[in-house]
Each structure stands twice: as C-alpha cells, then as structure tokens.
Amino acid sequence: MHIIVVGGGIIGATTAHACLRHGHEVTLLEAGDVLVGATSFANGGQIAVSESAPWSQPGLPMKMLARSWRADAPFRLRLRADPAQWRWLLAFLANSRASTHHAARMRNLMLGRYSLTCLQRTRAQLGNEFAYDDSQKGILQLVPAGGSIDLDHIRDQTARGVPVSWLGPQEIAAVEPALAAAVENGLFAGAVWGKADESGDAHLFAQRLVETFPRARFSQHRNMPVTRIISADGQVSGVLSAERRFDADAVIVAAGVHTRDLLAPLGVKLPIYGVKGYSITVPLDAGAPAPEISLTDLKNRLVFSRLGNRLRVAGFAEIGARADIAPARVAAIRARVGELFPGLPLVDELSPWVGFRPMTPDGAPLIGPVPHIAGLYVNSGHGPLGWTFSHGAAQIIADLASGITPEIDIGGLGVTRAMARLFSKRSLT
DSSP states (O other): HHHHOOOSHHHHHHHHHHHHHHHHHHEESSSSSSTSSSSSTTTTOOEOOOOOSSSSTTTHHHHHHHTTTTTOOSEEEEOSOOOHHHHHHHHHTTSSHHHHHHHHHHHHHHHHHHHHHHHHHHHHHHHHHOOOOOBSSSSEEEEEETTTHHHHHHHHHHTTOOOOEEEOHHHHHHOOOOOOOOHOOOOOOOEEEEOEEEOOOHHHHHHHHHHTTTTEEEEEESSOEEEEEEEETTTEEEESSSSSSEOOSSEOOOOOGGGGHOOOOGTTTOEEEEEEEEEEEEOOOTTTTOSEEEEEEETTTTTEEEEEEEEEEEEEEETOOOOSHHHHHHHHHHHHHHHHHTSSOOOOOOEEEEEEEEEESSSOEEEEEEEEEEEEEEEEOOOGGGHHHHHHHHHHHHHHTTTOSSSSTTTTTTTHHHHHHHHHOOOOO
C-alpha cells in the first residue's frame, strides 16, 4: 500500500518510519525546507512520561490568569475575535474538572509509557551508533519553596509501574550537583524524580531517523505544502499541493496546527489550537556547571535539557499570541537560568525561538481514521507532548492504517471521541 504522510515534524517522521516497518511505500510531504523545522525544532527535548498529565486540570484556568501581565508568567491568555479560540477555551474549561481529569491523566500516562517502549525498540534496532544528544537519566520536577506536590499522582504512577520518587532539597543537590547553589538559596521544597524519563534533540533524531529509511520504498518532498486532500465517494485518493497532485491508497495527516485547516473543507473541524512556546539554547564550554539531568521548573513552567554541548531551556504557554519573539519573555527565561545556575556563563546570543504546540482541549492527541472517508487518518494534536507521544502515536496510526489492532487500548484518543463532536459539522459517530 502507498501511504502519504502530510507533515515532516517529529510526528510525521516517526509515522513514516512505523508505516515503512509494516512494509508500505511512503511519501512524506513537508511544507518547510527542513524536517522538524516547526513545533519540535527547538523544543524542550523532554520525553516526559512522568509529566504527561494534560494541562486541562482543576484550578489551571485561574492560574492562567494569575501573573499573566508579568514577563515570567508561565501562562498568558489573549482573547481575540476568533470563534475557534472561544470554542477551544470553552471545551478546555469543560475538561478542567476533577471528574474528567483523573481519567485523562491515566490515558496520557498509558500512551506515554507505550511510546517510550516504542522508542526503546527503535533505538535497539538502530544500534548504539544512533545518537541524538540523548540522555536516559530521568527528569527532576522541581517544586518551588512553599509549593506542594500531588501525592495522588505519584501513587498512580507507581501503581502503574512508572518509577518516580520524592527528593528533599539536599537529595536534589546530591542527584544534580549543578543545583547546589539553588538548593543552598532555599529555592525548592523538593523534587519528583521520574527515573524512566529521557531527553534528546527531536530535530536531530528525525534527521538521522529519515537517513535510515529504505530508499526503494520512501520518498520525501520538502517545500511542498499540501493545499487540499482529495476524496470522492467516501474514499481518499491523494493530496494536492501548489505544484502537483500526489496519489495514494491512504493519507495520514500529521501537520500539527495546520491539520485543522486541511480537514475543515471535508466537513470535519478538529479542536486543535496553536499554543505558543519559547526556547533559548545556551552553548556550553567543557566543564560548564550545567545540569546533566533534565529538569522541569514548576514555578515558571520551564524545562531544561542538556543536549550535548548545549543547554535547551523551553517553556511558557501563550494562547492567542502572535508569532513574534518578545524580548521580555526571552529575558525572563535568561534571568531564571541565572537564578538557578549562578555559575553558568551566558553569552549574548542564545538563539531565541518560538513554536506553536497543536493542542486539544482535553490534552490528548487525535489519533485514528476520519469518519466517512476511508483511507484518511489523523495523527495530530499532541500539544507539549509531541516528542513524548511520537513513537507510540506513530505505531498506533500505522497499525490502524494496516488493519492491525493496536497493542494498547486507544479509547479516548480517536477523532470520534465526544470532545471532537462539538466542533464538527457532521456527526462523527
């Protein structure tokens, strides 16, 4: 079978890989001039199974408004005269209830665990020489002084085989010596250590993964934005770009925030909205006092990942934001790096970057067939967890396109789930 994958981000690249492993012929179409050049180009680098809970949780909507005027505000909301934004926000509020959050958290945890297993399988198959500035040292979630941790969340993870543990301040410094000064300054109440979590450069991973693809069954086209999905009589037949038509037996749309626009002309409005995030990349000299373990700073919602001789710092979430790089936001990230690591030299140029996470209101990706159009599939809406969920989501969608039952329960992930019905012109039952 010939499958077209629309989108060459980390989701598209891993989806193409999974389809190739099933023996299919794959054409990968990327709108930009490089693979993984948009949402995951300079992301935080975390594969965070222990932090896979959706943002739609009790109390978060109010937290989004608190400190929103400050340069270091973790969340910002800018209301616009955009019906799609208002629909998304209303659905987000509906999913931020205790009655729905626990089930959503368990669903994401299951997908995160499965995805990590799939990544480990891929790494084993590709051999020890396949590297992408990766680390398997876990992630420390740093709880600020005066803060508290959700102990139920720790118990839920432990009960499901996810190794997490609580560290006191002195234990933090012992596990990650680069934080010794911050601990001495009393910045932390403690930390949750997700020992099975990983980190790595998603952009580098995708570039090197594609290099391993069998050329006899794989082709890629960059600078090839898809403008329309072609279907007739309830069957997909290919896609159109500005330059040419591509025919296929099946089409998997993994186009991030653009997935919504590609599906809308077919009568299906997906609840995907772009949420802006920032990152900087700090070059590191040999012996620099930078962390070896990936970190999540819960006070400012920033993540830190050492990627070889670079320290990636990413975070913030802005709803309704423009695509510009605000100097005040970059300065706030820089200031927090200096506060946590006072001995780390910071150069003037820190490669500031912004990207838009394709988020759904309930915090779960949309993975599965599009109703009423045979051969058309979606793998999008992974939000801040694209790198974390990428391998599992890719395996699931490749299995479905191949007529194979996925290895895990995919209830709550499909395009047809109740949340998506709120946004569709037609019934998705």
